[in-house]
Amino acid sequence: KSGFVALIGRPNVGKSTLLNAILGQKVAIMSNKPQTTRNRIHGVHTDERGQIVFLDTPGIHKPKSRLGDYMVKVSMNTLQEVDVVCWIVDVEEEMGPGDRFIADVLKKVETPVFLVVNKIDRVHPERLLPFIDQFRKELEFQEVIPISALNGNNVRTLVEQIYERL
Ligand code: GDP
Numbered sequence: 001k002s003g004f005v006a007l008i009g010r011p012n013v014g015k016s017t018l019l020n021a022i023l024g025q026k027v028a029i030m031s032n033k034p035q036t037t038r039n040r041i042h043g044v045h046t047d048e049r050g051q052i053v054f055l056d057t058p059g060i061h062k063p064k065s066r067l068g069d070y071m072v073k074v075s076m077n078t079l080q081e082v083d084v085v086c087w088i089v090d091v092e093e094e095m096g097p098g099d100r101f102i103a104d105v106l107k108k109v110e111t112p113v114f115l116v117v118n119k120i121d122r123v124h125p126e127r128l129l130p131f132i133d134q135f136r137k138e139l140e141f142q143e144v145i146p147i148s149a150l151n152g153n154n155v156r157t158l159v160e161q162i163y164e165r166l
Pocket residue numbers: 009010011012013014015016017018029030031032034035037118119120121122147148149150151
């Protein structure tokens with residue numbers, strides 16, 4: 001099996017950390033500053049199941065400038081072409097306008113979407129379901145997978161679910 005996966009989400013939700021956790025090496029630039037990952041730095045996961053090419057897309061968020069507008073278009077094309085979109089969200093961050101913008105973009109593509117709820121090491125488990133429900137109201141997901149990219153919790157399950165869809 002082989003395929004392409006786009007990692008999307010607001011700045012600082014943990015996209016680069018997740019990519020590094022999956023690939024087991026430092027390939028993406030990690031920073032607290034938004035938009036460090038301007039380029040589509042990608043990494044390839046390979047094992048006996050096959051190959052997954054990850055695209056660490058530039059942030060899809062509300063366009064404020066022509067550059068932002070252009071980036072959204074580039075990202076839209078990517079989303080249409082990949083096999084799975086992983087929408088990473090931060091369990092400590094309330095759903096905001098940036099998330100609704102992403103949901104509206106995702107409604108326009110037919111690609112299966114996984115909701116990846118990151119930083120679960122930071123919250124009590126009982127806060128998880130109400131958090132997820134906010135997003136389920138906006139969009140239908142193929143899978144909802146809570147993880148901690150930082151300590152690796154459930155990252156294997158995410159990779160397994162991706163292979164299931166290829
Ligand atoms: P990106 O902008 O989406 O690529 O986010 P980064 O991967 O650069 O992560 C932003 C910040 O969140 C960094 O300080 C990370 O260490 C932190 N972070 C990422 N994943 C986790 C997680 O699962 N748990 C916690 N506690 N922090 C995380």
